[in-house]
Amino acid sequence: MEETIEVAQTAQVPQQRGEQLPDTAVRYAKERHWDVFPGAWLEAEGGVEQCSCGDGSCAAPGAHPVREDWTDQATGSETVARRLWAKQPKASILLPTGRTFDAIDVPETAGFLALARMERMDLALGPVTLTPGRRMQFFVLPGAAAKAPDLVRKLGWPPASLDLRVLAEGDWVAAPPTRVGGRGAVQWVRRPTPANRWLPDTEELISPLAYACGRERRP
Numbered sequence: 001m002e003e004t005i006e007v008a009q010t011a012q013v014p015q016q017r018g019e020q021l022p023d024t025a026v027r028y029a030k031e032r033h034w035d036v037f038p039g040a041w042l043e044a045e046g047g048v049e050q051c052s053c054g055d056g057s058c059a060a061p062g063a064h065p066v067r068e069d070w071t072d073q074a075t076g077s078e079t080v081a082r083r084l085w086a087k088q089p090k091a092s093i094l095l096p097t098g099r100t101f102d103a104i105d106v107p108e109t110a111g112f113l114a115l116a117r118m119e120r121m122d123l124a125l126g127p128v129t130l131t132p133g134r135r136m137q138f139f140v141l142p143g144a145a146a147k148a149p150d151l152v153r154k155l156g157w158p159p160a161s162l163d164l165r166v167l168a169e170g171d172w173v174a175a176p177p178t179r180v181g182g183r184g185a186v187q188w189v190r191r192p193t194p195a196n197r198w199l200p201d202t203e204e205l206i207s208p209l210a211y212a213c214g215r216e217r218r219p
Helices: 002-010 021-032 078-087 108-120 144-154 202-217
Strands: 042-045 048-051 093-096 102-107 128-130 135-140 165-167 172-174 187-190
Touching: 021 078, 021 093, 102 108, 102 144, 102 202, 108 128, 108 135, 108 202, 135 202, 144 165, 144 202
Parallel strands: none
Antiparallel strands: 042 048, 093 172, 102 135, 102 165, 128 135, 128 187
8 A cells, every 4th residue: 555655646747838849859959968850740630630740540640750861860969959840840859769868668557656666765767758658768878678688587577578668779759748649748757857867777777667567467
C-alpha cells in the first residue's frame, strides 16, 4: 500500500502551458545542446485534426519525421533551429537519440513505479518524458542499446519478456510540447534543469526499470 501511495504522489506531471514550438526548439538547442529537427504537424480539416503527412492511418499523427534524411537535418545550432521552425512554426520537435542521449522507454505505470523507487534510492536522474501514448522515456547516456539486454539478463529476465526498449541511434523522441493527434501533448515528468544536465548511465537505472516492467507483466 505504501508503494502505491508514493507512485500516486510522483505522478503529478508538470504542465507545459503556453509554450511555443519554435522558441522551445531553439531553447533545447541553445540551453541543452540537444540536436533537434522538425517533424510532422497537425492540420485541422473539417474540425478534425489530421497529420500533415496526409496518411489517414498515421500511427503518430503530428509527431514523426517528414524527410528520409532527417538524421542529416538534425541540428544543435540555435540559429539553424530558428530558421527551420521559421519555415514551419507548427512542426513538431523531435530529438534524435544515440547522440547526446539514449532513452529507455517503458509503460507509464511501470515508469511511475520505477520513478518512486529511484527517488527512495536517491538516484540521480536525467529528464523524463510522458507521451500521450502512455509511455515514459528516461534519458540516459548514449550506449544504452548495447548494455541493456545483458543487464536485464543478469537481473533474471529474458529481454524479450519485458516491455522495455531502448531508443538509440536511428531513433528519436518527441519533445514537449509536441502534440500527438487525438491524444494530447508530450509532457515532462522531470524537466531539463541545470541539476540534471549530467545524465545517468544505463546501469544506474536498469534495475528499478526492469523490476517495474516485470511487475507489469505478471497476471
